[in-house]
Structures are given as C-alpha cells and as structure tokens.
Amino acid sequence: MEPEIPESGDDDYDHDQSDPTPPPPQYCHTVAELEDEVNRVMIRNCKVDACVDLFLSRVWSCGDPEDKKTYYYANWNSDRTLQSVPEENLEYMTEELQRNLRRLVPGYLRDQNIDILKEEKVRKKLKQRWSGIAQGTHPKDRDIVPQSLVHTLADKQYRERAGPQLTSSDARDTSIETCRQLRRFIEGERAVASFACGGTIPITINTGLETGLKIPDSTSSPVSIFWRKGDESTAHKLVLPIDTYAPKSSTGTLQHLVTDCDPASFGRGDQDVIDPEYRKAGKIDANHFATSFHPADFGILENIGQVLLPSISSETDNQLQFRKIKAELYKLNVYSGPSGLFRKHVDTPRAPSQIGSLVVCLPSEFTGGRLTVEHQGQKVEFDWGENSSTMIQWAAFYSDCEHEIETITQGDRITLTYNLYVTEPVGGVIPSPTSIVDPKTLPMYGWVKDLLGQDDFMKEGGVLGIFCSHAYAHSSKIAEFQLPRALKGADLVLYAVFKSLGIDIEVLPVLEHAGRYITENPDLGLEGKSPRRRGYMSQYNYYEGGPLTNYLKKGYKPLVPDVSELLPSPSSTDQYEDIDRRWKTLMMTRQVRGMTETLRDAQHRNLPTNKDSFYYDIGAQIGTSRRAYEATDYGCEADLDDVVREVWPAYYLPGITWVTEPKHEQMAFSQIAYGNEASIGTRYSCAAILAVIPPSDQRRLSLEQVSS
Ligand SMILES: O=C(O)CCC(=O)C(=O)O
Ligand SMILES: [Fe+2]
16 A cells, blocks of 8 residues: 555645644634623523512612611621511512512422522622612712613624524624715715705794894794895895785785896906806896895804714814804895706805805795705705795805706796805804704705615614714713703714614713723724824733633533623612513623733634624623713722722613714713822713614514605
C-alpha cells in the first residue's frame, strides 16, 4: 500500500502562518446551550418574582403608614412584617400567591398542603424582593415613559427569548435600508425632513368687541385688501371671503381687483419676462396694495422658524436664542380659471439673508391650482381648492426648492407672497409645535405614513430611537416644560409627524455608561458613544470564571446568572396585578452581567454563535422623566452605578431600533463621594425621541382613523 500523500492544500496550510486560525476550544456546553439555559432560568425567576412582588405589594398596602416611614419596616422580617396584615387578608393573599405560582411555575412548590410562607425558598424571595417594593412607594418624580413603550419592547424580547429568531434576513435588510434612509432625512446636509411646512387658519366672523390684545391666534377675521391702480388717488377695498350682502365683499368688487392686476412676469436668465405659457397670473406690486392680514399675528413666523431655520445654519448659530424669521410682503397674485398656472421654477432670492418664501392663499373659491414643492427627490403638495372659500392656507419653503402651480380650473386663487429673511434676535414666545404647523404639510409625512402602512416594517411592533439633532436644555429645571415645545428642525418634524399619525412618542433622556449610550451598529454607521469620550473607554468588563464561563467551560450547574435590574417600581398595585406583563417586563429590564462579553469572547474563539442574538444589544438606560441635574452625596462612598437607582430613576431597555448617533450630551447627575479620597463622579445624558411602533395589523386600524 502506498503511503498517503498530503494534498497540496494541507501543504499550503503548513507554510502559511500569517493568519493562524486556532481550532475552537472544547467546552462542556455550546453557546446555544448557554443562551437556552440563561433564558430558561431568567423566565422562571422572573415569573416567581412577579408572583412574589404582587404578594408583597399587597402586604405593603396593609401596613401602618407610620411604620412605613421607619427604616426598620423597609427591612423584611417575615414574622414582624406579616403581623401587620389582618388575618383574613393574609389568607387570601397567600392563596393567590400559591395559585399564581402553580399556574406560572409548575413544580416550583412541592406539596399541595404545605404553608408556603414557611418554605425556605419562598422566605428567601420575600426578603430579597421587599426592598424594591418599599422603595417604589416614594417615587422621585412623575414617570412619563409610555407604558406602551415598555410593553412593546418586553413582548419583543420575550419573542426572541422564547423561540429562535423568525425574522428572515430579507426583512432585516429592508428595515436596515429604511433606517438608513430615515437617518439621511434627519441628518443630511440641510435636512430633507424640513424643507417645507404649511398650515391653515379658519375664518371666524367676530360679532363681539375686538380686544386690543392679539396673542398668536388660530383663527382670523375676514381679510381686507386695499389697492389702487396706477396713479389713482383713491383706494378700493375688498373683503374676503365673499359675502354677497356686504358691498366691499361682493363678486363685483372681486372682479374689479382681478381686472386691476397687471400680467405677472417671472425671471428667465437675467431677464423678467411675460410668457402666459409658463406663467399665467395677475399681480399687484407691494407699493400698490395693503392688507389687514399679517402672518406674525398667527405665530406662523415662529413656526416657520422652528422648522426651517435649524437645518440651514450651523449648530452654533442655532444656539442663538430668539433668532427670528422676518417676512417681507412681496406681491399679490391672482391665478384665475380656467387657465391660470405657474410652471416649475425656483424663486429668485432678493438678498443674501433670504432663506425662503411664504405663500398665503386668501379665502376665495377656486378649483385646481395645486402647489407642489420638491427638494432632493422629496415632494410636498398643497392642495388648497377644497377649503378655498373658508380658510386662509399657507406654505413656506426654502428658496432653492423647485415648485409649481397646476392649472386653476375655476374661480380665482388670490395669494400674498412674502420673502423670508433671518433677522437679528429680539426675543419672544414659542407657541407649541403642533398648534399652527399642519403635520400633513411636512415633507416626512407621506414617507412615514407609507412606512407605517407597510406590513413588513416592524411587523411585530418595535420602538424607534432617534437622538435629538439639536441641543436643548434637557437636563435643566425648565426641561419638563420646554420639551417637546421647543423642538426644532428635523426633531420637530419627526415629533409632529409621528404624533399626528397616532404614534406614542416622547422625548426622554438616555444615560451613558462609561461613555456609551447604545450598542454600536456598523450597518447604520453608528458608534453609539459620546463624542467627548471616544478613545478612552473599554467595552469589556467581563469576569473570567463567573457563572456563565463556569457553565460554558466547566459545565457547572445550576446556572445562577448574576443580574441587575433597572425598573422603577410601579406607582400603583394594578401594574403588579397584571402578572403576565409584569414578569416579561422584569425580564427585559434585567441585565445578565457578562453575557454580551461571554458571547463576544466565544465568537472571537471561533465557537459557533448566533450572530443575531439579542444579547449583543447592551440596551439603553432611559430616564423616567426629563429631570434637572443634581449633585448628591447619597451613600457617601456609594458607587455611581449603585446610586442611579436612587438619584436618577430609569428603565433598562434593550431592543430599541436606534437610528442616529447620540449628540449634545449634558450632565445628568453627580455623585460626591467622601472616602479616603474625596471624589466626584458625573454621568451624562442625551435627549432622544422614542416612537412606539405598534404591530402592523394594529397600525392599519389607527392609520385608517387618521385618514378619515
Ligand atoms: O402661489 C403659489 O402657490 C406660489 C407662487 C410662486 O411660486 C411665486 O410667486 O413665485
Ligand atoms: Fe415661486
């Protein structure tokens, strides 16, 4: 028999030592087994804890209010603490506990007839869970995190833990592409999210006395126009909308205005030309007319400023407070049926500080005449025909947007056009973001609506996380009031659009941990870290030899994972009573220490791992409210991680789909420690917009309601 000759491939391997791939180590368990075991233990523990928590919350509510204030009461002592519960209540509560445990964790209790409160493992649990219950009764502040957000993420995580991931890679690719596009809209050079906006102001006929005080208002009285033709010395007056009983407001007066107009020209090259094929309209120049309408009366200019200004200038300019938009009346135009129109064009800027145009359509009946505005492939339409006789309707857009007016088929479309400039700051009030601007007029509206209508986008529901693009005082005393009112640019647009589509949305602070806010995501190009601290932070703090490695490498059982739980205690017993929600929430907000690191380590050693394991997501710490910065000396020598629970109540929330990078961090809190060496440690936070996307079948219903 001939000796075997190694094949050339083996030969090559011997010589090529440049990238040696060591064989994976032989462990007692596979990584998949580790994940399964951790999931099994977590599910079981959380179910037990949810049952015990409900029992304890009932014990707490039976307690004497005076006792509860004392330190000793916060320390569990089975005999003493349970004495405060009336006997018949205790009997009912114990039965309930037993019933819940038997239902959720079959096999946990041994015998039917045993007094479960005497069982050692139950006693241990009661003691362990008591301090959390006692803490929850003095919550630091209002919890504004929508429960829908917590539930959506908890359900999502449960699905991922309970079964292998069902998401096909196709579905994942489309959602990555969607998130990339969303990121481009928000962060693109001159954000596509905010190139145009618009709104409506209904006309009310005031019969009572006018007050002198004009605060930004959302309705208008009829609008007067005064004009003169050529050198005439007297002015004519028209009141809109038409009311046939009022002489200044008749069809005849309207016709007079139309015939007094000159043909409107437009810029072609450096010439002003009149070409009815391209623009068929009448005009009156600003020095020949006056009107009772002024956009400043309605807060329109502030709103335009909030949407359009932020993305046209640098962040430093954006931090200038009270920067304002000034509107200069430019023309009155009339486009009349059956053939008035203005084809696609870009307006000629009148000064370097001009940033855009405002068109105000006065109440006068017409059909057709839709205005479309385009910018980087995105299109917004303003179709004013339908409400033309009862409303003032307006649109504002950047100077460099292409726009056109389709043919007016009937009636007269009478508009005032204004040039918009940025001016020096003077100060003023900021109306709330969605009161004047109509979200339907925002460029993102159609895109987001289509997205929510797609079945394969977040099919089972999820949460979109978008760090705010602009800086706000989110950790100051005014934060609670200021946000979302003071949102600007893309932030305002996203907030307004999602909200108007019936989506639960909130602006909340996200806490960093060693400079990291969220898991990095190379697919989206997200680093997830603070720009301030890039470079000197380590991602790994994993203890070789912990319960996870001992299970994986040495096969030690039972596996008792080391967990930390970041979940503010419920403010009412109801939330404890919904046990099935409660245990899933407990599970989500519990972090298994060292799990991410163990998986990364295994991956590094070429052991087979599930690349999509949700354990790679390090989650985010979301504050329960927008609270002011505070320095504390809680616990004197306490570690920063340990004081979070006390000074900065938060949720640990994995599974959020983050779309943008953390920005504009501010100090969240500081802990002054007086040890041998006095020190001060500070944790930072960034503001983020969190949108709860319901599962696609539920979305369809709410979208239908919005459209009708
Ligand atoms: O009336 C409009 O909707 C737009 C008018 C316009 O584009 C212009 O005057 O340049
Ligand atoms: Fe124009």
